[in-house]
Amino acid sequence: MKKSTRRRISILVIEDDPGDLGLIRSNVRLAGLKRIGEDDPVIWASTLADGIAAAAFNKPDVVLLDLSLPDSAGITTVERMRAAAPTVPIIVLTGQDDHQLAEAALQAGAQDYLPKAQLFQHDALGRAIRHALVRQKLESRLHLLDAALNAVASGIVITDLSAAIEWANPAFTQITGFATAEVVGHNPGEMLNSGKQDGHFYEGMWQTILAGRVWTGELVNRRKNGSLFDAALTISPVTGGDGSIRHFVAIMQDISERKATDERVQHLAHHDQLTDLPNRMLLSDRLFQALAQVRREHGTLAVMFLDLDDFKPVNDTLGHDVGDLLLKEVALRLRGCAPRSSDTVARVGGDEFVILLAQIDKAADAAVVARKVLAAVKRPFAIGPHRIDISTSIGIAVYPEHGEDVSRLLKNADTAMYHAKKAGRSCYRFFRELAETTRA
Template sequence: MNKSTRRPISILVIEDDPGDLGLIRTNVRLAGLRSMGQDDPVIWASTLADGMAAAAVSKPDVILLDLSLPDSSGIATVEAMRATAPAVPIIVLTGQDDHQLAEAALHAGAQDYLAKGQLFQQDALGRAIRHALVRQKLESRLRLFDAALNAVASGIMITDVTAAITWANPAFTEITGFTMSEVVGRNPGAMLNSGKQDRRFYEGMWQTILVGRVWTGELVNRRKNGSHFDAALTISPVTGGDGNIHHFVAVMQDISARKATDERVQHLAHHDQLTDLPNRMLLSDRLFQSLAQVRREQGTLAVMFLDLDDFKPVNDTLGHDIGDLLLKEVALRLRGCVPRNSDTVARLGGDEFVVLLAQIDQAADAAVVARKILTAVMRPFVIGPHHITISTSIGIAVYPQHGDEVSGLLKNADTAMYHAKKAGRGCYRFFRELAETTRA
């Protein structure tokens, strides 16, 4: 050890033989070990009880422990000392070279084992002390890392190159529902596979990590109880000194709550809060998409603009709470009138609704739906103690006859609705009929 790299240490020697103590002091001096402020770093205790008291007071860096003391002997001596100074490395000293005893001492918590006859062999004691201090520092760091890994909220697992799990932290078992004994040795891909990702997804993942690159992505995993959860996953390859990949470290977060919140925010941004129907923004988006499709296929679609008749008196006489409940019931009936999932019922605001029939064969198909809506809305609504009867006026614009753009179709359907109002309410009108009437 270079003098510039030596640091002052204290060595607690628990030894009842003064002659052996002298040998130890000589070897410590030859090894160049020194203490703060004095040459001799050795603190001496001749019994286990005195040694335990000295350890508590002096806080030594290392303990040299004889297994044969006046008040204790054997492995019990190591166990007692380890309980007193759990963070201090212990080097066991015995008068015989007993490998079974050495192994038992190591299992009991000793860092190293040295027969007294080896003290003068090639700086054996000095090397044992230095190595014990280095190992203790590494073990302390490992314990810190282990505590940190076990405390984090993210699930962490380590696999070998065959994708067999060798270790997982408590968060991983909490997220997945599998215990540690259930995950070790298993393939996480098979264990957590929800069926939501196809083979190409996993092939892309493996192609990335097998060439030594980090893979990051999101997927749906399956818990032990069969339920699914959204996960953000990062997999990092770990290479050895030979440059080959030996392990993979995966860090997983359960992002189900975040995804649900994001989806809820998106839903609220595109749906009417009262009726949960698509709002004007989502309607426009769907109308753009439907127009693009019917243009490609040279098909037909219809936009129906609805306004409830005499809705204002309901609000004025019964109150806005009843009016809101009425609008929710109207929305439910309108949903029941559209023939396909691809069709859209939207609320623009107030008592105005729009129905998009994304694909029809002819304009008469829109008339069939309009008559169905008129009948459904005119049936009495029972809201609390109130029996409410209303009707609706409907204007219809058909692509491509009455417009070929979103704004034009909505405007023409709105215009047709006002003419339905003028025609007596509770009826429907096509935009083309208006043009024919004007010409006449």
Template sequence: MDHDDPKPLPPEALREAARQRLGRGLTDISERTDADTRALVAELELHQEELRIQNEVLQQARDHLETARDRYRDLFQQAPMGYLILDDEGRIREANRAATELLAPGTDVTDQPLSAFVATESQDALHLHRRALTGAGKAHVVDELNLVGDGSSPRTVRMDTVAERNKDAAEARFRCALMDITERRRAEDQLRIAAHVFEDAGEAIVVTDPAGRIQTVNQAFTRITGYTSSDAMGVKIGRLLKSGRHSQAFYEEMWEGINQRGFWEGEIWNRRKNGDVYPEWLTINRVDDNVGQPRYFVTVFSDISQLKDSHREVEYLANHDALTGLSNRNLFQDRLLQAIAQARRDGKQAALLFLDLDDFKTINDTLGHEVGDELLVEVASRLQEVVRDVDTIARLGGDEFTVILADTHTDEAASIARRLVATLARPFEVRGRSLRVTCSIGLALYPDDGEDADTLSRAADMAMYRAKADGRNRLRLYEPALHRRLMEDCSLEDALRRALVNDELRLVYQPQFDAGDPERLVGAEALLRWEHPERGAVSPGHFIPVAEKSDLITELGRRVEKILCEQVGAWRAAGLDPPPISFNVSPRDFREGEFATALFQCMTHHGIGADQLQLEFTEGTLTERSDIVHEEIRRLHRQGIHLAIDDFGTGYSSLVNLKRLPLAELKIDKSFVGGLGTDENDEAIARASLAMARALALRTVAEGVETPQQLAWLRAHGCDRVQGFLLAHPLEAEDFRAMLQGTRRAR
């Protein structure tokens, strides 16, 4: 059956028909009749219109998508929070501006691992975060990640991550949100610190309202006052702690300071819960609101009871001797100035006593310092029993004491001083021992002996040394002659210093001979001599004691070593063979611990062997308890230098020291040699000394042999060597050189 040709549809109808046919498939065109073809064309036109409609819809969707994408990009980039997209290896694929600013400002962070921007201490947290996401987790949060930062302001972030797993995609992706929590963490830390400081502070902290009612307190408040938080809350602080010791004017001045300056601080007395009143250091600060009105008052205070006690103790110790409780040198000077000022004002006298215990060092060395200290305490107690309440006793150090007698006169001061001598002469009972100690006292009077503290002190000190020189256990008043002697010593000391600079010192040599064959030279003693350009020859008995009291004795010793080594070295260079030469060494030379080293250097420089020198030192050196002194002596012995005890019998020593130390020779003092053959006491001492030397295998030398009778006695009793005017006077260096050339030497 023929079909009528379909009439073409108008565009509107065609479009409507196309809309209705959208979604339906094309007609089967296996039968190709003209009618069907025309119908197919119509159908194709309709389908074409459908495609145009679909394209328009797609374009509109594309436009909407582009707009949405642009908006997303804007939101992504402009968002205040950092956003990242990571691949499954943790590398950054996308990062917004906020994330870049957090991780590495001004740089491109894409394709870099996120771990590169995380601080070392947070690497473990990041690793655990990734493990949680790569497991079954869809999302995970890290509360705190520290970033590397630029070193000056490291940042801390919170990171929320969501995992995206697309079955069609080859790898997983992760969306990360970074929240900068740096300031929040800092604020939290500050709050924690503030809370910790508040609760654990050593000072009490109280916050009150403008009316003074307590709002909060810390633990130190309870510890100091005894009031708990429940006791104090809501109570006015003044009613709770007020001691009643301060006047109304005090509190008015305090509040005036708070109102004008916003704070007040000072010392105040308050009362504890148990009623005790105590001193505290108080600070009150006013905290205002936005309009400048007081909102809170923060009060901080500390108990200063122990501090005030410590101040009193420090003040006491600064002015008192820790051992005896007497005034020390500081307080002594102050009291002496006061006594002089009072005596000057009243036109009266004041007296100053310098007191030194006799042979106290012996007790210290033999019985120990603990016994010595207890003895000093007993001495202080006895001194206090004798003097008046208005007088001042001070311990200057060691066994030196002073007594200031105010408003006195010569007879009264001398009477008190004599009672002190008598009181200290009585035995002391210390640790079951009966100890005897005496004292030497020097007395000086204001204004006769000095019109100022320094002059008066020097006068009393000189008088005390005069008492010791006169036999000890006695009182001596100051005499102007003592001052003249002091001035002479000072002048001599200055001259001796110049002598060292100007090479005014020289050595002479006292030959020593074999006692059995007095013509055989066996040694010599080097003696120091000083020829002053104006005074002439100055006796060693005068300038050596002055040097001993100053620092010159060590320098004199060095000069002796230098001159002796130079001359012995010159004699050896000239082909002479000098015998061993002795020289004297002061105990102070050993105390520095450098004597042996300096001597060995000098000997090496001049080519001197140890067998050509011998050291002599007095018995006082043996009583030195210093390990340094004994070690110096042993070092000298180890190097082969012989050691001798000089002037034996005139000092204090013990057989233990003679036995223990490596000595080679003992010299009998000339004061005992002078009576040989005529004085039984001198003979007994010399005989005992020779016997002891033989028992200890020590060589003996007798000094000051001046008569044949003395020489004969010494030979008869086994003395090894002799020296003195009978055989030879001290010789100048050139004369001794001539003796070396013509005298037989002992071999």
């Protein structure tokens, strides 16, 4: 026969009447709470002080507490016992069948109330003890769940079917800046709306959750102080026994820091660390996009390849620190020569730069920008105590005349730059054979 795995329970009886104690023991045995061969589960204490000491030593599963004891009486007895054993279920036993007293005992922390006259009723005590143990287990689970929900770093809210908040955990208030009292009864979507999502966004969200499906996504929310934050949000419908939706549970994470980190990583991957200009990778991507647009619109663009003249002597004589500072100043001046948002100024090598003019009407427009660049770079640079005079040579390739793809345009602009170098430097040249050199 399989051995029973039922755990033996321990019952602390705090009762000063030996006759009542004997009655309780009989009822415990009749209720099946003590099996043949088992030790007596009842621990007896005749005073509250002894009962408190017994509870601390024996760790009982349930306490049967008489309200009239030699050292304590009334509701105070419950309060003192609850303070001494806060997690142990208490069943109050009394000779008085008083509903007001019962209610007061329950409010003081008792789990149940049983007049002693009912001990003679079939299994009344057994039922009370079993129910108290079940309720205690459920309450323990609820306390554990509540502690877990309150401890997690994610913001959690529970709403009714109309999205009015019924409960919010501390993380939600910490993330949003709204106190719990401020959010209960309000719609979180309305309180946190940043205006960054349009009506179609929220319409799709509601269609999903009202259909009983989980919705996940990212959005921008607004805190109580008005600041914006990026949030990852999951909303799950909660259904009742009949399958109808009763509540929604929303779990929100503040991902602003993660998004900012991702953006920094992306920025570093696509920008030159010294000048913060786009690097060759980002330039190629923007040139590819610009080519796609001018093909659709039958337009024109230009690629300008720049190489600084006599930059190496600056590094050799003044040092690389001065050379780096000079490159940063050159980058600032080049930005000023191509102020349109569609233009791109990139650093593609040590002292090599590229300017993408994504929208021009004719090739002569590129020549205008080239002359501005030549003049800007020719102005003396003040780097610390040093006055530095340099210039630049520029090669220009125009779409579609000088190439129709990214690599061809960049290569031909580079070739044109070398022709400008050969022509005497500090000048620009278009990619075409026998082109005339224009000096600044």
